[in-house]
Amino acid sequence: MTLFFIVLAALLLLSFLTVIMYFFAVAFVKQNLGDVDDLDSPVNKPIESYKEAISAGMEYIKSKPFIWVETVSYDGLKLAARYFDNHSSKTIILFHGYRSSALRDFSCAVEMYTKMGFNILLCDQRSHGRSEGRLITFGVKESCDVKSWIEWLDFKFNPEKIVLGGMSMGATTVLLACCLDLPKKVKAVVADCGFTSPCDIIKKVAKDSFKINANFFIPILNICCKIFGKFSIKEANTVDALKKSQIPVLFIHGKADGFVPCEMSERAFKAAPKNSRLLKVENANHGVSFLVDKTTVTNEISDFFENNL
Numbered sequence: 001m002t003l004f005f006i007v008l009a010a011l012l013l014l015s016f017l018t019v020i021m022y023f024f025a026v027a028f029v030k031q032n033l034g035d036v037d038d039l040d041s042p043v044n045k046p047i048e049s050y051k052e053a054i055s056a057g058m059e060y061i062k063s064k065p066f067i068w069v070e071t072v073s074y075d076g077l078k079l080a081a082r083y084f085d086n087h088s089s090k091t092i093i094l095f096h097g098y099r100s101s102a103l104r105d106f107s108c109a110v111e112m113y114t115k116m117g118f119n120i121l122l123c124d125q126r127s128h129g130r131s132e133g134r135l136i137t138f139g140v141k142e143s144c145d146v147k148s149w150i151e152w153l154d155f156k157f158n159p160e161k162i163v164l165g166g167m168s169m170g171a172t173t174v175l176l177a178c179c180l181d182l183p184k185k186v187k188a189v190v191a192d193c194g195f196t197s198p199c200d201i202i203k204k205v206a207k208d209s210f211k212i213n214a215n216f217f218i219p220i221l222n223i224c225c226k227i228f229g230k231f232s233i234k235e236a237n238t239v240d241a242l243k244k245s246q247i248p249v250l251f252i253h254g255k256a257d258g259f260v261p262c263e264m265s266e267r268a269f270k271a272a273p274k275n276s277r278l279l280k281v282e283n284a285n286h287g288v289s290f291l292v293d294k295t296t297v298t299n300e301i302s303d304f305f306e307n308n309l
Contacts, residue, residue, distance in 0.1 A: 017220075019217070020217055020220050020221060020224065021224070023206075023217065023221060024221060024224045024225075024228070027136075027138075027202065027221075028135045028136055028137070028138075028225065028229065029134065029135060029136075030127040030128075030133065030134055030135065030136065031099075033099060036099070036100050036101045036104055037058070037101050037103050037104055039051050039054060039055055039058075039104075044104075046285070046286075047287075047288060050288055050291045053107075053108060053291055054104065054107045054108065054291075055107075056107075056108075057106075057107030057108040057109075057110065057111065058103055058104065058107045060107075060110065060111050061082075061103060061106075061107065061110045061111075061122075064084055064110070064114070065084070065085075066082045066083055066084045066085075066122075067082070067083050067085075068080060068081070068082060068083075068130070069081055069082075069083045069121075069152075069156075071148050071149060071151075071152040072148070073126065073141075073144065073145050073148050074144050074145075074147075074148060075141070075230075077126055077131065077132040077133050078131065078132045079123070079124070079126060079131045079132070079145055079148065079149070080123075080124045080129065080130035080131045081102075081121050081122055081123040081124060081149065082102070082120075082121075082122040083119070083120070083121050083122075084110070084114065084119060084120040084121075084122070085119055086114060086117060086118060086119045086120070087119075088117050088118055088119050088159070089159055089160040089161065090117065090118055090119070090159055090160065090161040090162070090163070090309065091118060091119040091120070091121060091153060091157065091159040091161075091162055091163070092113050092118045092119075092120055092121070092162075092163040092164070092165055092190075093121040093123060093146070093149055093150065093153065093162065093163070093164055093165065094106050094109070094113075094120065094121065094122050094123060094165045094166070094167075094170070095123050095125055095142070095146065095164075095165070095166040095167070095170030095171075095173045095174055096123070096124075096125060096128070096166075096167055096168075096169075096170045097166075097167045097168030097169045097170050097171075097287065098136065098138070098168060098169035099128070099136070100128070100167075100168070100169075101124070101128065101129055102122045102123060102124055102125075102129065103122075105167040105168070105170065105287065106122060106165075106167065108290055108291065108294075109165070109290065110122065112290075112298055112301070113165075116301075116302065116305065118163070119157070119159065121149060121153060123145075123149060125142055125145070125169075125170065125173070126141065126142060126145055135228070135229045136169075137198075137225075137229060137231050137233075138169060138172065138195075138198035138201065138202075138233060138236070139169055139172035139173040139175075139176050139198065139236060140176070140198065140231045140232070140233065140235075140236045141229075141231055142169070142170075142173040142176075143173050143174075143176035143177040143180065143236070144177075144180070145173075146164060146173060146174055146177035146180075147177060147180050147181075147182065150162060150182060150183065150186065154183065154185070159185070160185060161185055161187050161309055162183075162185050162186045162187065163186075163187060163188045163189070163190065163305070163309070164177065164186065164188075164189045164190070165189070165190040165191075165192075166189075166190070166191055166192065166194060167192045167193065167287055168192070168193050168194060168195075168259075168260065168286065168287055169194070169195070170194075171191035171192050171193060171194025172191075172194040172195050172196075172197075172238060173194075174189050174191060174194075175189065175191050175194055175238040175241055175242060175249070175268060176236055176238060176241050177241075178241050178242055178244075178245035178247050178249070179240070179241035179242070179243075179244040179245055182247070186247060187247070187248075187308055187309050188247065188248050188249070188250070188304065188305065188308045188309060189247055189248070189249040189250070190249075190250045190252065190301060190304075191249055191250070191251050191252070191265070191268075192251075192252040192253070192287065192289065192290075193252065193253050193254065193257055193260050193265065193286055193287055193289070194238065194251075194260065194264070194265065194268070195238075195260045195264050196237060196238050196239055196264045196267055196268055197233075197236055197237040197238065197239075198233035198236060199214075199218055199233055199234060200264065201260065202214050202218065202221070202233070203215065203218070204259075204260075204261070218233070218234070219234075221233070222234050238268045238271075239267055239268055239270075239271045240271075242268055242271040242272045242273070243271050245272075245273055246273050247273060248272070248273055248274070248275035248276045248277075248304075248308050249268075249269075249272045249273070249276045249277075250276070250277050250279065250300065250301060250304040251265040251268065251269050251272070251276070251277065251278040251279065252265075252279045252281065252289050252290075252297060252300075253265040253266075253278070253279070253280055253281070253284075253289065254280075254281050254283075254284025254285055254286065254287075254288060254289045254292065255280050255281060255282055255283070255284065256282075256283055256284055256285050257284070257285055257286045258285055258286065259285075259286040260286060262280060265278060265280075266278065275307065275308055277300070277304055279296070279297065279300045281293050281296065281297065
């Protein structure tokens with residue numbers, strides 16, 4: 001009987017660890033889930049109604065002259081980005097979302113920022129596009145890549161003013177970077193629908209998609225992150241990062257966001273430095289605030305820059 005219980009306990013433990021490793025692979029390991037830049041791909045079904053506008057924006061980006069540039073991350077990964085030279089003294093660095101692409105996420109924003117007079121550095125996040133990497137770290141290591149790109153940009157072009165922008169996980173990336181030792185020429189941040197922490201978004205997705213309470217396995221999942229990726233998902237939080245920052249942030253979030261709740265931006269906004277703003281867009285789901293209300297979003301961004309650049 002004792003042997004039976006030992007075997008049963010071993011099987012249960014093995015099953016539990018198998019489940020944990022499955023979730024680790026699903027959440028963090030780079031995977032080929034289809035071409036996100038192919039708007040007919042099933043991965044783009046949630047934004048199908050905006051296909052025409054996104055397609056036009058992507059064609060605009062492709063029509064503009066740019067160069068592919070590279071830098072190296074603090075942990076030795078080659079990072080790639082498109083650089084659009086607008087012969088300006090100010091540059092915006094843009095970071096896309098989780099398992100997405102810079103071309104798709106900023107399809108419409110590139111034209112807007114070009115008209116506002118910015119040079120644009122359109123980055124492929126680690127483990128995406130042309131950038132190297134095996135794991136996606138939900139903004140933890142990616143925030144350090146922000147600093148790498150700032151240092152590269154400062155060395156190569158030395159702009160007078162730098163703005164950081166991010167969509168979804170990219171927004172979390174730039175918000176987490178705010179507590180790093182960034183140069184004073186980083187004047188502002190635009191964070192569109194970012195989540196407050198890796199743990200918060202994992203809990204949300206686990207509850208919505210798998211009907212489970214992630215509190216039970218996050219500690220073990222975090223051990224996997226430390227062992228296989230040398231990072232922790234429990235130590236990164238945009239609220240804590242912004243308490244240590246003096247960089248003003250414009251938060252943009254759709255009120256109808258079903259993936260990253262709007263209240264996550266509300267919580268981060270409360271911790272943000274003075275001159276920060278929060279724009280909540282009616283009837284906008286995840287990542288489509290600009291597409292739902294282009295005029296309001298554009299005017300808010302323009303006014304925010306006028307007051308902070």
